């Protein structure tokens with residue numbers, strides 16, 4: 001499998017505080033990685049640093065994408081290389097209609113914009129200002145619409161299901177699978193993925209509740225605690241452990257292994 005994203009010993013400071021303390025992570029083409037971790041552990045910081053946003057200072061380590069080091073590239077260069085992000089809390093953009101924004105993002109034609117908007121129940125929102133007065137769920141669907149038309153090779157999803165009702169989580173899951181080039185056949189209530197080879201994309205998906213994993217099959221899970229990845233493995237087993245014993249158990253297990 002082809003290595004798409006490689007993060008090596010990444011240290012990131014926000015303000016004068018070190019938030020990420022040596023992250024190593026590899027994502028191959030077509031893989032979805034779920035990222036778990038308590039509030040404030042550095043999940044948003046990690047994907048913001050991958051995207052290259054200002055305010056996240058990389059003090060040590062490297063980020064390599066498609067074989068090219070991107071550690072010092074500005075966000076627009078990373079976007080052009082094929083990295084896209086959906087925000088945890090995207091801001092409202094006064095004066096810009098959603099339609100204008102997605103047309104700017106689009107590599108595809110107008111017909112697809114209309115089609116994706118319809119699938120995401122956002123047709124009427126196209127004429128509204130981006131995220132202005134959108135409900136929590138509408139904001140999340142608007143983020144996915146922007147990604148669908150942008151069609152990046154590597155997608156960074158920051159809590160795509162937070163604030164979304166159960167019915168709309170199914171819709172969001174469907175859109176994410178479409179985005180990732182995955183065809184999903186539900187079997188015994190679990191999604192069984194079938195990756196369409198020519199379209200396969202990769203993702204890092206942050207989730208607290210794990211609800212989205214009922215619709216999008218993650219290949220690996222990681223737990224971030226205190227700026228370090230303390231555990232990795234089967235995402236469903238990890239989620240079960242967190243639900244049963246809490247994040248402290250992940251850290252305890254990690255420090256036991258380390259010690």
Ligand SMILES: Nc1ncnc2c1ncn2[C@@H]1O[C@H](COP(=O)(O)OP(=O)(O)OP(=O)(O)O)[C@@H](O)[C@H]1O
Nearest residue numbers: 014015019037038039040041042043044045046055
């Ligand atoms: N601009 C900032 N100034 C100061 N501290 C910041 C700033 N941005 C983030 N931090 C701090 O960095 C730490 C990690 O934040 P981050 O947003 O990455 O956490 P998270 O794991 O995404 O949490 P959540 O689950 O609540 O979204 C937090 O303690 C946060 O307060």
Ligand SMILES: [Mg+2]
Nearest residue numbers: 043044045088
């Ligand atoms: Mg966050």
